[in-house]
Amino acid sequence: MSLKLFFAPGACSFVPHSMLELAGVNFEPAMVKLHKGEQRTADYLALNPRGQVPVLVDDGVVITQIVAILLHLDAKVPQAHILPASGMERTRALSLLAWMNNTVHPTFTHFFMPQKFSDDEAAQKAMQRFAVARYRECLAEIEALATEASPWLFGEHPGALDAYALTLLRWGGYAGIDPTSLPATWTLVQRFAALPAVALAVERERLELNVYKAA
Ligand SMILES: N[C@@H](CCC(=O)N[C@@H](CS)C(=O)NCC(=O)O)C(=O)O
Numbered sequence: 001m002s003l004k005l006f007f008a009p010g011a012c013s014f015v016p017h018s019m020l021e022l023a024g025v026n027f028e029p030a031m032v033k034l035h036k037g038e039q040r041t042a043d044y045l046a047l048n049p050r051g052q053v054p055v056l057v058d059d060g061v062v063i064t065q066i067v068a069i070l071l072h073l074d075a076k077v078p079q080a081h082i083l084p085a086s087g088m089e090r091t092r093a094l095s096l097l098a099w100m101n102n103t104v105h106p107t108f109t110h111f112f113m114p115q116k117f118s119d120d121e122a123a124q125k126a127m128q129r130f131a132v133a134r135y136r137e138c139l140a141e142i143e144a145l146a147t148e149a150s151p152w153l154f155g156e157h158p159g160a161l162d163a164y165a166l167t168l169l170r171w172g173g174y175a176g177i178d179p180t181s182l183p184a185t186w187t188l189v190q191r192f193a194a195l196p197a198v199a200l201a202v203e204r205e206r207l208e209l210n211v212y213k214a215a
Helices: 014-023 042-047 066-076 087-112 121-147 160-174 183-194 196-204
Strands: 003-007 028-031 055-058 061-064
Touching: 003 014, 014 066, 014 160, 014 196, 055 066, 061 066, 066 087, 066 160, 087 121, 087 160, 121 160, 121 183, 160 183, 183 196
Parallel strands: 003 028
Antiparallel strands: 003 055, 055 061
């Protein structure tokens, strides 16, 4: 099997990136520098015409979208516990994954890249203010779940939901949300980042977990 992951430091691609490391499978990491516009080069657009990371290439087959990539990896390496194996735990985990991916993540995008949603500067500013308020609510929901973590969001195995929680909490720092103000999530993501396999992905991306700067 040949696996190649296109990822960008600090982006949502950290979720599959850390899962590949946690699964202990051989893969080729390929860094895409979003700030340099590398996602819009002809070569990259030929791979993913949407110009986004992550992209997983498995034996020449291109897979986009975090949810699809995670389900694919979970089926391939079930012993990695990327998602709970079965039953209601799996259903609840998929429900949380869908919400993180289709609601929390795009809420942050409205703050971080408002130009994707409006070309009117005043509208962009209003949208950013609104998005940060909604994002705080989303992180508060994750905090309530993290309070119940035992020891991970879905039981005894660290997995994709812990990785997504890390990414989303970290992004909050850019939006002026102090991660330490969400202590259960902050403790969870620090423990997750310290796992030796996950630390490899953190190091490769040179991730600082707390990017919050007080105003
Ligand atoms: N729904 C997509 C979202 C992917 C996404 O938003 N990727 C962002 C990074 S977090 C990206 O590549 N942005 C670059 C751009 O839009 O120019 C997924 O689940 O994979």
